[in-house]
Amino acid sequence: MDESFGLLLESMPEAVVVVNREGEITYCNSKARRILGKDVVSLKVWEIEGLESGEKMRDFIKSLASGRYTKKREVFEFTAGRKIFYLSIYATELLDGSGFILTFRDITPIVESSRRIEELNDVLRLINKLLRHDILNKVTIARANIEILSDEIKSERIPVALEALDEVVELIERARAFEQTLTSGELVEIRLGDVVKEVAEDFSVRGLKVRVEGDATVLADKAIYSVLTNLLENSLKHGKSTEVEIRVEKRGNFAVMVVRDDGKGLPEEVIDRIFEEGFTHGDSAGSGLGLYIVKKVIERYGGEVRACNDGGAVFEIKLKLAT
Known part of the structure; x- marks a missing residue:
């Protein structure tokens, strides 16, 4: 090895090892010797004492030598x-x-920090699951008893109490959806048409007519259901809509899903803030998490979402097409 080249490798802040195409170590700098041991020169790199997954290292070197390995990092x-x-x-x-x-x-x-974070996330997911289960059970019991009392006691406060309990259930569902948004795993191929039809069925029984046109297969996960559920919930609850049109079309490498309702539209004075965390507006304001969840899910997919008015409210969602 050229002396000046050796001096360059020795001055590097990282541990450096040079191997021939057969995986034999021909040089290592002082930092590498401190980590790997002093007598590693002439060993095959997968023979280094303490190295786990020697077979993985052997395959790594073979792939490099054959030119088949493009990532070049392990x-x-x-x-x-x-x-x-x-x-x-x-x-x-x-x-x-x-x-x-x-x-x-x-x-x-x-690596250790990532593992600790994942362990803490597992604990938090379990705690949240238990809390949701227990709270929902108590809310169900409270609501049933209030409904029974309403047959015996006539009071204008009973509907207020029932509405508050329904809002608690909605908040719990929002929290569940938000957790799913943050912890969902690998993106897979999902047909938007199937998602739209399934979610639309749930709203049809509540009086919201949903018309669907077009289809595309995109990269997403199960959280895409919460995206469409949130949008239709907003149309029904806040926009007072009776009909929603959902159009899906392909544009280049993306699918664009346009959700258009016949409601009263989005307040122009706050339309630029509706995707902010916790933002609420008006008498029918909710938790302020619904559209924030929508934005976070779509961004995690590598897509975009925007909103405007055109008669009613219009949401345009751009997602990557599956290839």
């Missing part, structure tokens, strides 16, 4: 003494094609 677990390290390894081919420079970066704090 994460490996490495044990030194009683401590476990997680090393992100990035490969760069030598200019003469004789081998590869492997740059090791310790990402242990990142």
